[in-house]
Amino acid sequence: MKDVMVVIKLMMAEKRDILYSILFGVLAGLTSVGLFAMSGYMISKSALAPPLYIITIMTATLKMFGVAKSISRYAERYFSHRATFTILSNLRVSFYEKLVPLAPGIFQKYRSGDLLARIVGDVESLQNFFLRVFYPPIVLVIVFLSTIFFTTYYSIYVALTLFAGLILTGFIVPALFALRQGKIDSQVREERGALSTDVTELLYGFRDLKIYQKLDGKEKQLGKSADLYVDGQEREGIHAVFNQSVNALVALMISWFVLALGAYLVTEGELAGLFLAMLVMISLTVFENATPMALFPAHLEESRHAAARLFSIVEGKSEEEGSSDQLSKEKAYSMEMDGVSYTFLGEKRLTLENIQLNIVAGSKTAIVGPSGSGKSTVLQLLLNMYLADQGDIRLDGSPIDSLAQESIWERTNVVLQENHFFFGTIRENLMIAKDGLTDQEMETALLNVRLDSFSLEDPVFEKGENLSGGEKQRMAIARAMLKGAHVWLLDEPTSSIDAVTEKQIYDQLFEAAKDDTLILVSHRLTGLETMDQIIVMEKGSVIESGTFDELMNKKGYFYEMKQIEKSVLL
Numbered sequence: 001m002k003d004v005m006v007v008i009k010l011m012m013a014e015k016r017d018i019l020y021s022i023l024f025g026v027l028a029g030l031t032s033v034g035l036f037a038m039s040g041y042m043i044s045k046s047a048l049a050p051p052l053y054i055i056t057i058m059t060a061t062l063k064m065f066g067v068a069k070s071i072s073r074y075a076e077r078y079f080s081h082r083a084t085f086t087i088l089s090n091l092r093v094s095f096y097e098k099l100v101p102l103a104p105g106i107f108q109k110y111r112s113g114d115l116l117a118r119i120v121g122d123v124e125s126l127q128n129f130f131l132r133v134f135y136p137p138i139v140l141v142i143v144f145l146s147t148i149f150f151t152t153y154y155s156i157y158v159a160l161t162l163f164a165g166l167i168l169t170g171f172i173v174p175a176l177f178a179l180r181q182g183k184i185d186s187q188v189r190e191e192r193g194a195l196s197t198d199v200t201e202l203l204y205g206f207r208d209l210k211i212y213q214k215l216d217g218k219e220k221q222l223g224k225s226a227d228l229y230v231d232g233q234e235r236e237g238i239h240a241v242f243n244q245s246v247n248a249l250v251a252l253m254i255s256w257f258v259l260a261l262g263a264y265l266v267t268e269g270e271l272a273g274l275f276l277a278m279l280v281m282i283s284l285t286v287f288e289n290a291t292p293m294a295l296f297p298a299h300l301e302e303s304r305h306a307a308a309r310l311f312s313i314v315e316g317k318s319e320e321e322g323s324s325d326q327l328s329k330e331k332a333y334s335m336e337m338d339g340v341s342y343t344f345l346g347e348k349r350l351t352l353e354n355i356q357l358n359i360v361a362g363s364k365t366a367i368v369g370p371s372g373s374g375k376s377t378v379l380q381l382l383l384n385m386y387l388a389d390q391g392d393i394r395l396d397g398s399p400i401d402s403l404a405q406e407s408i409w410e411r412t413n414v415v416l417q418e419n420h421f422f423f424g425t426i427r428e429n430l431m432i433a434k435d436g437l438t439d440q441e442m443e444t445a446l447l448n449v450r451l452d453s454f455s456l457e458d459p460v461f462e463k464g465e466n467l468s469g470g471e472k473q474r475m476a477i478a479r480a481m482l483k484g485a486h487v488w489l490l491d492e493p494t495s496s497i498d499a500v501t502e503k504q505i506y507d508q509l510f511e512a513a514k515d516d517t518l519i520l521v522s523h524r525l526t527g528l529e530t531m532d533q534i535i536v537m538e539k540g541s542v543i544e545s546g547t548f549d550e551l552m553n554k555k556g557y558f559y560e561m562k563q564i565e566k567s568v569l570l
């Protein structure tokens, strides 16, 4: 229920539309009852051949009720849907804001398809919360109680019958069906998550599945998930319609009972026959509002589950949480790690163990070591993408957890091993580096990374499919150069680039970063002579550090690696 309270809190931002929805909902309900009551009364009254002016007044009142009913029903739909869409949009924004600080750690816990199913599907399920759970019962109770109050004036017995009908169709019948509907709904949600996960797997792995001729198997699996989901939806639909039909049947039987009771009261002389048709019409109409209540528990359960599934992802994170200290925009900052250890979620072995690092502001550092030794993880920790399990990380002397994440990302030029490119043009992909970039700045950046054969108008396909590995890396470097921050975190930025181009790019890059702090993760050991510091990692630990000459003179691990590299290159 805690999660539903979060939704209610977000909903309350739309108080005005909620009030209008209730107000017009009540008006629509009352005018509808009034319209039918009047028509019932008019039929009986007309049979007694009243003067023409009475019939004219009654006809005019009937028309007035008809028009008022249509207008208020329209207004109710308008305000309730407007409120729903605004609430959904608030919900998406609030959820996204909570999700951002958790990324990319979130991908260790959830598969992307499942995340997508939650963000799209569960948020969408919550639209029923306001439309079908929150305000309709308020409207129903007000309309019903007003009608019952009106009916007591004519017959207390009919009023009591209507009251019993309200309890039966509004609460008892829906509660009887609620349990089974809840089970079906939760199955359908699971099936939706599974289908979404299978679809994303197939889309991401399409090429490899084709090459390894395993596409058929995956497609069959996807087909099965789709069939299960469709079957689930069918079951859900049938059960929902059955619930509504049973509720409608109960409502109809109560109207029959009102007719029989009314007829008996007329014969007993306790009710004027003139009002019998009116009371029956009232009963038929007032239950119109109660029939949708059959789905109330199902929608409530669905909303509760959807909210719980959604907020379980961001549990414990509130918007107020997080630090607000900022790093300086103007200058390069220092970075320190003191006894830092880190283990990936679900892993048993330590990924990083007791790391000591001291990166002086404005210095150039290389981190080298065999594949899997933890170099990239160090960069991720310095970016505050992952949180260290033990030890302290300080940026510019401040503990990393006292700094706003945004400020760290804003002050760093980052090139990771995998960089994302969006569908669009080269210009659009470069423009994400910084606001207000001019075409000339972007063209210079392309020239600096030797991509001047590209024009800013050239297309970029989804995930940069039409760019080679080296071109993608050069685009990523260009983007980092355009950002203009004073700290550089580069994770093997030129691994797919030929040696000549690599040298030219590094010349430009080191010139641009001459006063900045720079960390370069590299497999290659060439060109490290000018670095202020080289950190050598193995199996999650720093095993050596020093300048190029110091490490070569030491004749340790780095020296050995250098000898192997030389022998391979010769």
Ligand SMILES: Nc1ncnc2c1ncn2[C@@H]1O[C@H](COP(=O)(O)OP(=O)(O)OP(=O)(O)O)[C@@H](O)[C@H]1O
Residues within 6 Å of the ligand: 108, 344, 345, 347, 351, 369, 370, 371, 372, 373, 374, 375, 376, 377, 378
């Ligand atoms: N998301 C993850 N979940 C679990 N384990 C991970 C994850 N990412 C990396 N690892 C593991 O952590 C260890 C360190 O990985 P890391 O990427 O930091 O190494 P690296 O030195 O940068 O390697 P490479 O030079 O191949 O890029 C590896 O053993 C890797 O298997």
